Amino acid sequence: MKTKRPAIPYIGWMLVFTIVPLVMVIYYAFTDAQGHFSLEPFQNAAVYSEVFLYSLWIALISTFICLVLAYPLAFSISRCSERSQSMIVMFLMVPMWMNFLLRIYAWVLILQNYGPLDMILNFFGVDVTLIGNSGAVIVGMVYEFLPFMILPLHTVMSKIDSSLIEAAQDLGCSGFYVFRKVVFPLSVPGIISGVTMVFVPTASTFLVAQYLGGTQFMIGDVIERVFQSDHNTGSAIAVVLMVVILGFLVFMNRFGDKEAVNG
Amino acid sequence: MKKLRSKIYFIIIMAFLYLPIIYLIAYSFNDGKTSVWKGFTLKWYTALFRDSQIMGSLYNTLIIAILASVIATILGTAAAIGIYNFKGGVRSALQNVSNIPIINPEIVTGVSLMLLFTFAGVMMGFEMGFWTVLLAHIGFCTPYVILNVTPRIRQMDSSLYEAALDLGCTPVQAFFKVVMHELLPGIFSGFLISFTYSLDDFVITYFTRGSRFQTLPIQIYTMTHQRINPKANALSALLFITVIVILLISNFASLKKSKEAAR
Amino acid sequence: MKRCISMLLALLMLGCFLSLSACSSSSSDNADAEEDGEEASRGYQGEVNVYNWGEYISPGDDGTVDVIDEFEKQYHIKVNYTNFETNEELYNVLTNSNSTYDVIIPSDYMVARLREEGLLEKIDFSNIPNYKYIDERFKNMAYDPDNEYSVPYTWGFVAIGYNTEMIEEGSVTGFKDLWNADYKDDGILMFNNSRDAMAIAMQLCDPPIDPGSTSFTRDDIDRATDKLIEQKSVLKKYVMDQVFTEMEGNQSGIAPYYAGDIMTMMDNNDALTYCLPEEGSNLFNDAMCIPATCKNKENAELFINFMCEPEIAAANAEYICYGTPNTGALEYLDEEILESELFNPPDEYLDKCYAFSNIDDDIYAYMQKRFVEACSASAEVSSIEKKTVNPTAVWAVGAILLAIILATIVIIVLDIRKAVRNRGRINKL
Numbered sequence: 001m002k003t004k005r006p007a008i009p010y011i012g013w014m015l016v017f018t019i020v021p022l023v024m025v026i027y028y029a030f031t032d033a034q035g036h037f038s039l040e041p042f043q044n045a046a047v048y049s050e051v052f053l054y055s056l057w058i059a060l061i062s063t064f065i066c067l068v069l070a071y072p073l074a075f076s077i078s079r080c081s082e083r084s085q086s087m088i089v090m091f092l093m094v095p096m097w098m099n100f101l102l103r104i105y106a107w108v109l110i111l112q113n114y115g116p117l118d119m120i121l122n123f124f125g126v127d128v129t130l131i132g133n134s135g136a137v138i139v140g141m142v143y144e145f146l147p148f149m150i151l152p153l154h155t156v157m158s159k160i161d162s163s164l165i166e167a168a169q170d171l172g173c174s175g176f177y178v179f180r181k182v183v184f185p186l187s188v189p190g191i192i193s194g195v196t197m198v199f200v201p202t203a204s205t206f207l208v209a210q211y212l213g214g215t216q217f218m219i220g221d222v223i224e225r226v227f228q229s230d231h232n233t234g235s236a237i238a239v240v241l242m243v244v245i246l247g248f249l250v251f252m253n254r255f256g257d258k259e260a261v262n263g
Numbered sequence: 264m265k266k267l268r269s270k271i272y273f274i275i276i277m278a279f280l281y282l283p284i285i286y287l288i289a290y291s292f293n294d295g296k297t298s299v300w301k302g303f304t305l306k307w308y309t310a311l312f313r314d315s316q317i318m319g320s321l322y323n324t325l326i327i328a329i330l331a332s333v334i335a336t337i338l339g340t341a342a343a344i345g346i347y348n349f350k351g352g353v354r355s356a357l358q359n360v361s362n363i364p365i366i367n368p369e370i371v372t373g374v375s376l377m378l379l380f381t382f383a384g385v386m387m388g389f390e391m392g393f394w395t396v397l398l399a400h401i402g403f404c405t406p407y408v409i410l411n412v413t414p415r416i417r418q419m420d421s422s423l424y425e426a427a428l429d430l431g432c433t434p435v436q437a438f439f440k441v442v443m444h445e446l447l448p449g450i451f452s453g454f455l456i457s458f459t460y461s462l463d464d465f466v467i468t469y470f471t472r473g474s475r476f477q478t479l480p481i482q483i484y485t486m487t488h489q490r491i492n493p494k495a496n497a498l499s500a501l502l503f504i505t506v507i508v509i510l511l512i513s514n515f516a517s518l519k520k521s522k523e524a525a526r
Numbered sequence: 527m528k529r530c531i532s533m534l535l536a537l538l539m540l541g542c543f544l545s546l547s548a549c550s551s552s553s554s555d556n557a558d559a560e561e562d563g564e565e566a567s568r569g570y571q572g573e574v575n576v577y578n579w580g581e582y583i584s585p586g587d588d589g590t591v592d593v594i595d596e597f598e599k600q601y602h603i604k605v606n607y608t609n610f611e612t613n614e615e616l617y618n619v620l621t622n623s624n625s626t627y628d629v630i631i632p633s634d635y636m637v638a639r640l641r642e643e644g645l646l647e648k649i650d651f652s653n654i655p656n657y658k659y660i661d662e663r664f665k666n667m668a669y670d671p672d673n674e675y676s677v678p679y680t681w682g683f684v685a686i687g688y689n690t691e692m693i694e695e696g697s698v699t700g701f702k703d704l705w706n707a708d709y710k711d712d713g714i715l716m717f718n719n720s721r722d723a724m725a726i727a728m729q730l731c732d733p734p735i736d737p738g739s740t741s742f743t744r745d746d747i748d749r750a751t752d753k754l755i756e757q758k759s760v761l762k763k764y765v766m767d768q769v770f771t772e773m774e775g776n777q778s779g780i781a782p783y784y785a786g787d788i789m790t791m792m793d794n795n796d797a798l799t800y801c802l803p804e805e806g807s808n809l810f811n812d813a814m815c816i817p818a819t820c821k822n823k824e825n826a827e828l829f830i831n832f833m834c835e836p837e838i839a840a841a842n843a844e845y846i847c848y849g850t851p852n853t854g855a856l857e858y859l860d861e862e863i864l865e866s867e868l869f870n871p872p873d874e875y876l877d878k879c880y881a882f883s884n885i886d887d888d889i890y891a892y893m894q895k896r897f898v899e900a901c902s903a904s905a906e907v908s909s910i911e912k913k914t915v916n917p918t919a920v921w922a923v924g925a926i927l928l929a930i931i932l933a934t935i936v937i938i939v940l941d942i943r944k945a946v947r948n949r950g951r952i953n954k955l
Contacts, residue, residue: 007345010338010405011357017402018363021375028378044895049919051902056926073276076269088273090510095280097506099463099480102499105487106283109290113713113777114299116286129711131777132762143283146276204368206466207484215761217902220370225901227374228618229894235378238371240927245368247930254937296774296794381622390625474619475575475608485609489580489767491775 028235041236048222055219059203062141066149066198074153096147104211107140132214140212141202149194156190196252291496307497320477331400332457339408340450347416364403373470391473399471400461408453415449573604574825577627580609580767584845591841597832603825611766612719626819628826634811635882637676638669646675647816653827656834664851676813677830680848684807687788688780691797700804701726710760712779718764720897727753729805738880747893754900785868786848806878
């Protein structure tokens, strides 16, 4: 039991299938097509800065909407009896088990012109195009990742003792004050893991914008497109994306630790 | 009053999560290719079952998921035990490296593996396909096994293993009778997560599959990307029913169990 | 207990999926029992890997001929059939992914490119007796001057399809209407591949650039890119095969696409009509070739020969609605198809058309690069300031990167200091 030997195969595995590929991406990002050191890939990648900012922006908005939608829901679920809680969590998970492309495809069918939503709005005399814009992309993202926000929030909130809240109320706290002083501080770890679980995939996802958006790509689509013909520039974009995401994770982790210590 | 409000909110969110899927399923019975209802039919289901490409990719998906999750479980359990026996800095470094596939954006993992496999493919003369997808899937499944097994190791009383040795077990016997028994829940949930993730993975498969190997998510991409394809609706209905049935049966079984326990 | 549930869950899931696939195969067993029995007795004696455009072979739905199945029955050779969407995708797969195919169907300029790079295998025409049906007009083409590497499969040209419920019939006359802001709300689509999109943009540049030219300068491509970026403010989407969904389902009003496909769309949606662009358009040939990496050359030749059987060629032409170079096939085709301008355009129109020729590697790469840039350029760029690089965005991303790197360094330094201090405290104790 005290032996380190069982880890050897996996250490070898990580070396070949985790470290080497990452090193290759970084190597490609810093070389030109002939294999000489060069910053040219990054210069080429600069064209896509706007797409990059757009992706971060979409991810930010989607994460925020998820948080706003999920927070009250997770709280009210966490106040239910334990039996119904596990039942509800199960029903929240069911849509997650469906293939993600099929879920996006469902939204394509719903939002399309002459689709159900368009027909209803037309009936009321509203004539708008629902698909092919950033709004549709955000709806798709929220739909895709909402459960990832609800579940961690619920896990944390179900551990908040109801008697704590009652005690605060008995001591004369208003509803909002109870929330600010009791519920919110205790739910911070859940918020942090929820935000990470939603933000990272939304910022880097690909295809959602192709299905629901218009001409505006997201950074994941750009990486895929550029990689088809130019590995160097593609790698440079991937490196930038990786640095930003990892930085975000370090930051969130740090923030979580601080809160936990102070709380 | 408050109860009612949260109930209504809960119903709205559930509707948001389920209506798209229900819409998708309803239209699998539509005898027409557009969103106009043209009468009830089952022809898309027969077409689905007769489509040898879809059935072939279902088979591929299952084979990959089973192999990848079994291998990842073995590799990951061994690695978890081995890594746990490292000390301090080395241990946390190994754990961090092993977490890279989880925290890195999927698309970066995908393109980095693609670079590795194309490079190795040119060097050694193989083409991407079944084996590269399998390797990639093992790669992103193993960290989840490690994450699930490690807490179990931490909780385990190491004197149990020593006691077994003192009572005359060989180390191998002691391992399988004592240690495995303690770790089994963690190993199992790791296996389960690996299995579902592997079944559903699109992004990493997309980049490592070469150009011929098809899995179900890839097939869904081809189906939904081109034309409105009611076969995709039929497929989602089947997947959805499978998920619901599994969850209901498991819930029913656990209910029965808890009743028995109460008796 | 939790363990039991999860165990059960996994087993059930496995069971369900397996039974699903099992029952599916058994149900198809019942449905076409004789066919399956035949399949078993067929005992494939080889395989052939075919890589073709999407929707480019008669599939056997709705009473059409199932060409692949016919071939498998006749020759006992398994066909592994896969699709690509653009010539560029085909090229990248052949050069980058180390895959092997036995039959590919690239367009003219791509045939020339692959041939010049030595990526094609010479075809043994003694194995293709049906080559005699190929119209002389389609032999000795510029992309294969000595008829060694390719067998023509289809020919066609680019036209415009539009929806008469949204756009008045006859008001669309040419590619310039794809830039028309009046049609913005109806939905304007554009080719999602560099060669076709750039060609249309080049025709509309002032002065126009000849898209059929053998050499472009980078400046030509930059001008075409600017033209494409100008279109973005009115454009709905870049599409390839998605165009069918968009046009047949009344999702978009106007799109340039291959004439045969527009004919298919018109069959499926009565509101659609077509226009032969007055600027002239791209005339193309798609031809069957054998890549140099092929592993089943004889089977590939059998397949190509089979595709040239008059009945089979007619079935394919009827389904995909593209012109066929096969003279034998013409007598099997409906009058209606033969009379259509989209299938058989008037000679005066063909005179206005141009064919793509192979261009230099680096110009070609530059074209692809600029096209992806145009695709990802912001739609809000005004037509006067046609730059793809937005300096503010570059600075913003740079700032974010810098901030992240600095923050990480600060965090690491703080951690180390804390650790050192803690150690000091422990030592003191």
